[in-house]
Amino acid sequence: MRRIVSIVALGLVLASCSSNLPQSSLNPKSVEAQKIDGLWILVFSIATVIFFAVQIALIVSIVRWRRRPGDDSEPKQTHGNTRLEIVWTIIPAVILAVIAVPTLRTLFELRAPATGDVLRVKVTGHQWWWEFEYPDIVGPDGRPLITANELHIPAGRTTELEMTSADVIHSFWVPPLAGKRDLVPGLTTYIKITPLESAAGEVIPGQCAEYCWLGHADMRVKVHVDAPDDFETWAAGQLEPAPVPTTGAAVGGFETFSGVCATCHQANVRQPDGTVETIGTAIGPDLTHFASRDTFGAGILENTAEHLAAWIDDPSALKPMAPELNDLDRGRVLGMPDYGLDPDQIAELVELLESWK
Amino acid sequence: MAVATREQAPAAADRGLWSWITTVDHKRIGIMYAVAAFIFFLIGGFEALLIRTQLAQPNGTVLSAEAYNQIFTMHGLTMVFAVIMPIAAAFQNYFVPLQIGARDVAFPRINAFAFWLFFFSALFLYTSFLFGGAPDGAWVGYAPLSTQLTEYVRMDYYSVGAQLLGVASLAGSINFIATIFTMRAPGMSLMRMPVFVWMTVVTSFLLILSLPVIGVGLWQMLFDRNFGTLFYAAQAQGDPLLWQHLFWIFGHPEVYVLILPAMGIVSEILPVMSRKPLFGYAFVVFSGIAIGFLGFGVWAHHMFTAGLGPVAEAGFGLATMLIAIPTGVKIFNWIGTTWGGRLKLTTPMLFSLGFISMFVIGGLSGVTHSIVPADTQQHDSYYIVAHFHYVLFGGAVLGYMAGAYYWFPKWTGKMLSETIGKWHFWITLIGFNLTFAPQHILGLDGMPRRTYRYDAGLGWDGWNMMSTIGSYLIAVGVLVFIWNIIRSWRNGEPAGNDPWDGRTLEWTTSSPPPVHNFDEVPVVHHVDDFWYRKYGVDEEGRAVKMPEVSGGALTVDTDSGGEDADGDAHDIHMPSPSYFPIIASLGVVTIGAGLVFISSGAIGFALLALGAIVSLWGFMGWAGEPITKEAH
Numbered sequence: 001m002r003r004i005v006s007i008v009a010l011g012l013v014l015a016s017c018s019s020n021l022p023q024s025s026l027n028p029k030s031v032e033a034q035k036i037d038g039l040w041i042l043v044f045s046i047a048t049v050i051f052f053a054v055q056i057a058l059i060v061s062i063v064r065w066r067r068r069p070g071d072d073s074e075p076k077q078t079h080g081n082t083r084l085e086i087v088w089t090i091i092p093a094v095i096l097a098v099i100a101v102p103t104l105r106t107l108f109e110l111r112a113p114a115t116g117d118v119l120r121v122k123v124t125g126h127q128w129w130w131e132f133e134y135p136d137i138v139g140p141d142g143r144p145l146i147t148a149n150e151l152h153i154p155a156g157r158t159t160e161l162e163m164t165s166a167d168v169i170h171s172f173w174v175p176p177l178a179g180k181r182d183l184v185p186g187l188t189t190y191i192k193i194t195p196l197e198s199a200a201g202e203v204i205p206g207q208c209a210e211y212c213w214l215g216h217a218d219m220r221v222k223v224h225v226d227a228p229d230d231f232e233t234w235a236a237g238q239l240e241p242a243p244v245p246t247t248g249a250a251v252g253g254f255e256t257f258s259g260v261c262a263t264c265h266q267a268n269v270r271q272p273d274g275t276v277e278t279i280g281t282a283i284g285p286d287l288t289h290f291a292s293r294d295t296f297g298a299g300i301l302e303n304t305a306e307h308l309a310a311w312i313d314d315p316s317a318l319k320p321m322a323p324e325l326n327d328l329d330r331g332r333v334l335g336m337p338d339y340g341l342d343p344d345q346i347a348e349l350v351e352l353l354e355s356w357k
Numbered sequence: 358m359a360v361a362t363r364e365q366a367p368a369a370a371d372r373g374l375w376s377w378i379t380t381v382d383h384k385r386i387g388i389m390y391a392v393a394a395f396i397f398f399l400i401g402g403f404e405a406l407l408i409r410t411q412l413a414q415p416n417g418t419v420l421s422a423e424a425y426n427q428i429f430t431m432h433g434l435t436m437v438f439a440v441i442m443p444i445a446a447a448f449q450n451y452f453v454p455l456q457i458g459a460r461d462v463a464f465p466r467i468n469a470f471a472f473w474l475f476f477f478s479a480l481f482l483y484t485s486f487l488f489g490g491a492p493d494g495a496w497v498g499y500a501p502l503s504t505q506l507t508e509y510v511r512m513d514y515y516s517v518g519a520q521l522l523g524v525a526s527l528a529g530s531i532n533f534i535a536t537i538f539t540m541r542a543p544g545m546s547l548m549r550m551p552v553f554v555w556m557t558v559v560t561s562f563l564l565i566l567s568l569p570v571i572g573v574g575l576w577q578m579l580f581d582r583n584f585g586t587l588f589y590a591a592q593a594q595g596d597p598l599l600w601q602h603l604f605w606i607f608g609h610p611e612v613y614v615l616i617l618p619a620m621g622i623v624s625e626i627l628p629v630m631s632r633k634p635l636f637g638y639a640f641v642v643f644s645g646i647a648i649g650f651l652g653f654g655v656w657a658h659h660m661f662t663a664g665l666g667p668v669a670e671a672g673f674g675l676a677t678m679l680i681a682i683p684t685g686v687k688i689f690n691w692i693g694t695t696w697g698g699r700l701k702l703t704t705p706m707l708f709s710l711g712f713i714s715m716f717v718i719g720g721l722s723g724v725t726h727s728i729v730p731a732d733t734q735q736h737d738s739y740y741i742v743a744h745f746h747y748v749l750f751g752g753a754v755l756g757y758m759a760g761a762y763y764w765f766p767k768w769t770g771k772m773l774s775e776t777i778g779k780w781h782f783w784i785t786l787i788g789f790n791l792t793f794a795p796q797h798i799l800g801l802d803g804m805p806r807r808t809y810r811y812d813a814g815l816g817w818d819g820w821n822m823m824s825t826i827g828s829y830l831i832a833v834g835v836l837v838f839i840w841n842i843i844r845s846w847r848n849g850e851p852a853g854n855d856p857w858d859g860r861t862l863e864w865t866t867s868s869p870p871p872v873h874n875f876d877e878v879p880v881v882h883h884v885d886d887f888w889y890r891k892y893g894v895d896e897e898g899r900a901v902k903m904p905e906v907s908g909g910a911l912t913v914d915t916d917s918g919g920e921d922a923d924g925d926a927h928d929i930h931m932p933s934p935s936y937f938p939i940i941a942s943l944g945v946v947t948i949g950a951g952l953v954f955i956s957s958g959a960i961g962f963a964l965l966a967l968g969a970i971v972s973l974w975g976f977m978g979w980a981g982e983p984i985t986k987e988a989h
Contacts, residue, residue, distance in 0.1 A: 020816050021803075022814075024803050025801050025803060035730065040725070040728070040731045043724070044725070047725065055714060057692050061692055065697060065698050066699075066702055067700055067701050071699065073699065074900035074901065075631070075632055075633050075697055076697060076898040077900055078634070079636070080693070081636075085637045085690065089640075092682050093682050096681060100678060103730070108671070111667035111670070167501075169597060171737060175734060175802075175803040179734050180662050182664060185591035187598070205803075207808075209736070209737045209805040210499070211495050211737075211806075213505075214423060216422075216809075217807075325506065
């Protein structure tokens with residue numbers, strides 16, 4: 001028993017000290033996550049005391065009152081002790097009442113609507129990726145900033161996520177930044193995140209926490225906590241349309257993009273004559289600034305030319321999906337199909353997408 | 358001891374498969390529940406090993422995502438509906454009538470029907486692997502994922518399978534309530550009933566009140582999938598959260614259905630092995646009832662991340678905290694029972710003490726879920742997986758293992774080996790903690806549940822490997838248990854009627870008991886009546902063995918004045934065997950199969966029609982058959 005206790009205790013200590021636990025709720029990096037962590041430490045401490053008290057009482061009773069060989073005496077037949085029983089009914093009630101106060105206070109604080117200088121981000125969960133739209137960051141063409149799977153938020157300022165789902169229930173969980181919140185079709189749910197100033201420059205991983213079928217394990221998210229200036233720079237860059245190429249392999253890539261990829265993906269592009277237009281359909285992730293992301297496939301693949309070529313060649317080989325069950329009329333999208341592009345087309349597409357920084 | 362007359366007992370003393378198929382004897386039905394539950398325990402355990410093997414290392418390749426989803430869903434469904442519920446039913450069937458001094462249950466044929474319906478439904482659920490895959494929407498079957506893909510019948514299997522298993526449990530529960538309320542031996546007032554019987558009352562009421570709720574939810578799921586209704590479809594003003602409410606109004610009381618009978622068993626074993634009465638009998642009984650009541654007011658703590666709003670979350674969080682109070686009372690009373698005793702550290706006692714120790718951990722982690730903001734970090738992570746395995750394995754399974762060691766002698770007339778039993782206990786306890794303690798840390802470190810793979814570099818590798826090693830150790834423990842059963846069944850030490858110096862009425866009769874349980878119906882004067890027939894107390898309050906009455910110590914006061922007094926085993930009329938319950942249950946399961954394949958057209962309708970005819974045959978035959986056929 002004691003060994004188990006020490007394993008658990010040691011583990012928790014290690015877990016909270018170690019720096020190589022990027023997705024741990026015990027390494028809070030936002031004001032909100034710190035509040036939750038503070039509450040957790042309080043409750044865990046009380047629970048640890050109760051744990052030792054009860055286990056020690058049990059062990060003492062076993063050791064002290066075990067029948068020894070040759071002892072045939074009978075024990076005193078006690079049936080109970082009402083006073084004692086009332087005491088050990090009331091003590092837990094009092095402890096719980098004490099815990100309830102900070103619990104409710106923190107709960108209402110975390111659930112209160114964000115006020116002041118708040119960055120709003122609309123989050124839509126899809127099988128199996130995340131769509132982020134910044135409704136208040138709008139380009140000259142009137143199009144808001146739209147990106148996928150990698151969320152950028154400024155350090156030291158509150159971001160409020162307004163979340164819903166396009167298909168089944170998902171849950172947004174980036175443990176160092178906030179407790180999880182479900183994305184439910186037909187409902188809007190909210191998370192507030194105020195990253196610590198000290199977290200600026202960090203990329204914090206998280207993932208979907210509500211089982212959503214085949215790609216659930218691969219529905220990851222990365223949150224870039226940017227210094228405020230870096231965030232402005234990033235946002236300005238994202239509002240720029242992607243250039244339509246005029247030379248090189250990317251020209252062919254754009255043809256394929258317009259003919260095939262645009263069935264499901266959107267890009268905001270600037271034609272050589274300077275006109276800006278949005279091409280494609282917003283079914284899959286927006287690809288305008290695909291190359292600016294560190295990863296793709298909802299965080300499962302590092303964004304390299306080789307990975308991208310392999311992905312376009314056979315997406316389901318890298319991430320379990322069910323595109324054969326796609327039914328666009330019913331709004332059901334279960335992954336990217338293999339379009340059977342030939343290697344040259346794929347190479348051209350990779351050239352194009354990796355140029356859209 | 359009136360052993361000589363036992364062999365001449367009337368009705369169904371015969372052997373052979375047919376006698377088991379047609380039996381309405383609660384003891385045989387109990388044994389069949391136990392055997393079936395154990396088989397499903399091995400299947401569910403094998404699924405668990407597959408899961409742990411897949412997760413032993415980052416990006417495991419043992420199972421595909423598609424296979425993993427089916428395996429973890431079936432692991433959950435199997436362990437809840439086909440292992441823990443039926444093993445509880447096994448003990449309840451066998452021992453509730455014996456503990457209340459009854460010769461049978463109130464509705465023997467409903468009892469047989471409930472068993473066969475459970476057994477065929479669970480088998481039927483497993484036929485899904487042959488027809489396009491097993492349910493893969495997790496055991497909670499959240500909408501709208503569960504209604505999204507109608508190309509597969511996987512979640513139709515879920516909907517119908519859970520429905521059928523629920524009907525079986527309902528039938529069983531009604532039988533237990535009727536039995537306990539109407540068939541207790543003379544003098545056995547409610548507050549003289551063994552705690553195990555009390556917990557059976559509570560769980561039966563929980564099931565009767567909660568199963569209809571999920572029944573509605575499951576029908577709605579089936580209709581959404583097959584008949585175009587939109588109960589859970591957000592795009593048509595349906596509500597995906599409706600399913601979650603319906604599921605958890607059932608699902609939370611269900612947790613207590615799984616654990617309360619184990620608490621009852623432990624409350625039986627601790628006094629016997631401590632040689633002291635249960636500390637605070639009334640407190641233990643009423644805390645069990647309180648847990649049952651509160652269990653209906655906390656369902657939304659499974660939905661703290663779903664967006665119910667802070668007021669509802671605060672209410673459900675506080676209600677959840679309240680449950681810790683009666684649970685704590687039980688634990689303190691159990692420790693109080695051992696305090697000052699002469700503890701015989703037999704295998705059932707070790708499992709009972711292990712139960713208390715592990716359940717404390719599960720209980721404490723449960724309290725951390727009521728801290729709503731903290732729960733938003735724990736929910737759907739491995740922390741939750743760790744928590745409910747501490748409750749359902751560290752609690753329920755250890756409790757039922759304790760029961761198995763305690764009551765095996767009554768079932769078979771032979772003792773399980775104590776030496777092997779102790780190996781079994783320690784291997785299981787160590788393996789269990791090795792498996793599930795690290796999962797607390799994994800969850801807090803951000804590992805979500807129901808994920809078939811994870812990347813290296815998140816600090817999860819070592820804990821996952823440890824957990825997998827632990828799961829194999831549990832499997833070794835199960836093998837040791839099987840070895841113990843086989844060995845002891847063949848050459849176990851003879852048990853006699855009362856191997857543990859027991860306190861309750863099942864120990865007054867032979868091991869195994871005759872078909873009619875008691876030659877003479879006992880008359881009860883005390884809680885733990887049998888103990889007071891053997892022991893008195895001296896002036897210091899210590900137990901003193903009473904002098905043996907002529908003819909053996911086991912003479913039981915009987916209801917000699919009443920008109921039911923038979924005194925002669927030959928005149929006891931037990932219900933006759935019947936094959937109609939098994940036919941009716943086959944018919945009902947066939948109707949279920951028809952519902953699963955209803956959208957396939959002809960096959961579905963043919964199965965429905967066949968099922969209707971067979972059920973009608975079964976139920977009509979049953980209705981027209983006299984309960985006791987005239988004896989020879």
